[in-house]
Amino acid sequence: MVGHNQSTINDALEHVACAGIVVAFGVPDDRAYSGFEYSTFFRKNVTLIASVIPDPSVDFPEAVQLIEEGRFSTEGVFTHVLPLAQVQQAFQLASDYADGVVKVVVDFS
Structure with a gap:
């Protein structure tokens, strides 16, 4: 953990x-x-x-x-999946603990 x-x-x-x-x-x-x-x-x-x-x-x-x-x-662990184009938003969510975030996954595909 x-x-x-x-x-x-x-x-x-x-x-x-x-x-x-x-x-x-x-x-x-x-x-x-x-x-x-x-x-x-x-x-x-x-x-x-x-x-x-x-x-x-x-x-x-x-x-x-x-x-x-x-x-x-992993249910409930990865709460947000964002595309690479939104990487800044992903980091902001994680650092602000916003929107019920636990872990943010950045999808590189």
Whole structure:
């Protein structure tokens, strides 16, 4: 999961299996921690790993595999898809957290 949105870490805690692992990467704003669900964290016995620099050669192929196998649903994650011609709008949406944005995909096709 990636920081920068207050609900992201709590969503991860809600969906992780008991005794599961959540990897938080990136450096979130301080506000991302203000509503941390400690009760869920402890009740589910979650391991939280913080990482600033993921290894794309390892992490991305594993993430793609989980998605392809249907073991991780991206429903609700990619909330906006914009063509390359609207890349500035895509960045603006993401940086402003506007229009219910979670993740913006820029379509290069």
